[in-house]
Amino acid sequence: MERYLVVLIVVIAMVMIPCSSSASLVTFIFGDSLTEVGNNNYLQLSLAKSNYPHYGVDFNGGKATGRFTNGRTIGDIISDKLGISSPPPYLSLSPTDDAILKGVNYASGGAGILNETGLYFIERLSFDDQIKNFEATKQSMKTKIGDEAANKLCNEAVYFIGIGSNDYVNNFLQPFLEDGQQYTHDEFLGLLISTLGEQLTRLHQVGARKMVFHGLGPLGCIPSQRAKSSRGQCLGQVNLWVQQFNSKVKKLIATLNAHLPSSQLIFADTYQAVLDLIENPSAYGFKVSNTSCCNVDTKLGGLCLPNSKLCSNRSDYVFWDAFHPSDAANVVLAEHFFSTIISKSPSPAPQPSH
Numbered sequence: 311m312e313r314y315l316v317v318l319i320v321v322i323a324m325v326m327i328p329c330s331s332s333a334s335l336v337t338f339i340f341g342d343s344l345t346e347v348g349n350n351n352y353l354q355l356s357l358a359k360s361n362y363p364h365y366g367v368d369f370n371g372g373k374a375t376g377r378f379t380n381g382r383t384i385g386d387i388i389s390d391k392l393g394i395s396s397p398p399p400y401l402s403l404s405p406t407d408d409a410i411l412k413g414v415n416y417a418s419g420g421a422g423i424l425n426e427t428g429l430y431f432i433e434r435l436s437f438d439d440q441i442k443n444f445e446a447t448k449q450s451m452k453t454k455i456g457d458e459a460a461n462k463l464c465n466e467a468v469y470f471i472g473i474g475s476n477d478y479v480n481n482f483l484q485p486f487l488e489d490g491q492q493y494t495h496d497e498f499l500g501l502l503i504s505t506l507g508e509q510l511t512r513l514h515q516v517g518a519r520k521m522v523f524h525g526l527g528p529l530g531c532i533p534s535q536r537a538k539s540s541r542g543q544c545l546g547q548v549n550l551w552v553q554q555f556n557s558k559v560k561k562l563i564a565t566l567n568a569h570l571p572s573s574q575l576i577f578a579d580t581y582q583a584v585l586d587l588i589e590n591p592s593a594y595g596f597k598v599s600n601t602s603c604c605n606v607d608t609k610l611g612g613l614c615l616p617n618s619k620l621c622s623n624r625s626d627y628v629f630w631d632a633f634h635p636s637d638a639a640n641v642v643l644a645e646h647f648f649s650t651i652i653s654k655s656p657s658p659a660p661q662p663s664h
């Protein structure tokens with residue numbers, strides 16, 4: 311196992327770190343509650359918060375940090391594998407901190423590709439807000455180390471982006487919100503993809519080159535969606551839509567790679583892996599995948615509450631609350647994410663034969 315990890319790290323390092331660089335890898339993380347590490351703690355009015363028990367019960371120190379799980383996020387685990395520390399939340403940093411040169415996490419629970427997604431959380435940082443914050447970071451970097459070094463740093467960094475779940479769960483799939491009433495799925499998907507295209511192009515303009523976009527999982531199988539079914543089963547229609555989203559993003563990324571100079575975008579498709587984990591939990595050492603450890607599956611709510619009664623063994627559950635995987639599941643998903651990145655990376659040019 312240990313050896314396997316080392317091999318993976320070496321491979322990912324070859325793929326992502328420029329050969330000459332001896333400095334450690336810098337990563338910038340964009341996304342939603344699956345990757346947030348505490349930005350929303352700083353948004354006073356936000357209802358998308360997880361800085362109270364029992365969140366973080368299995369995190370280092372056992373305290374809630376603003377991560378939406380009992381332990382580590384997928385990003386934390388990937389950082390561990392890369393041998394770097396998980397980047398701190400953007401809102402915890404001041405523009406003069408040296409830390410901005412070592413990676414930043416912009417992710418915000420409730421955020422989506424569209425500005426209006428997550429409206430009922432009052433405050434959250436949409437993907438547009440997150441890109442704006444990254445632009446501010448770039449300015450601060452220039453002030454600190456000069457334009458050329460800041461450009462180089464941004465060109466060489468790796469950008470992990472995981473967004474879109476809330477555009478479904480906390481927007482399109484909520485019957486009382488405008489987008490679900492106003493658009494057919496085809497129209498909504500068109501809007502998501504064109505907006506995402508502009509956003510990734512904007513990131514490229516700020517200097518992002520190596521971007522890894524994490525596709526959506528089978529959202530129809532998360533406990534909060536199962537709660538809408540008659541017998542607790544997955545919602546097939548939702549899963550179909552999610553797969554259409556993934557397939558369009560894949561095409562978008564191919565187009566962007568062809569048009570944006572020096573871009574190396576990768577689409578990490580983990581849909582099947584997550585579905586397999588949910589359908590065959592015992593194959594991965596889990597016992598339950600159709601309900602949450604916090605036992606909070608309802609159509610509307612779904613975050614773990616201080617008075618929630620926890621399951622007896624958190625490692626037995628794929629889902630921590632009605633939306634988010636447990637630490638144990640994140641370990642499995644991070645493994646898969648990692649190997650997907652490697653299989654999707656541009657392969658080296660074939661050797662000329664003599």
Ligand SMILES: *[C@@H]1O[C@H](CO)[C@@H](O)[C@H](O)[C@H]1NC(C)=O
Nearest residue numbers: 424425426436438439440442
């Ligand atoms: C979303 O908000 C950003 C600023 O946060 C703005 O630049 C952008 O134009 C907005 N998009 C739409 C479609 O309103």
Ligand SMILES: *[C@@H]1O[C@H](CO)[C@@H](O)[C@H](O)[C@H]1NC(C)=O
Nearest residue numbers: 536541542543599600601607
């Ligand atoms: C989850 O699956 C188990 C076993 O298949 C079943 O007994 C249980 O009722 C299901 N729970 C929910 C909430 O659907």
Ligand SMILES: *[C@@H]1O[C@H](CO)[C@@H](O)[C@H](O)[C@H]1NC(C)=O
Nearest residue numbers: 595596597622623624625626
């Ligand atoms: C909890 O579950 C995991 C995985 O099934 C198992 O390895 C562990 O021994 C269990 N812990 C306890 C205290 O039962």
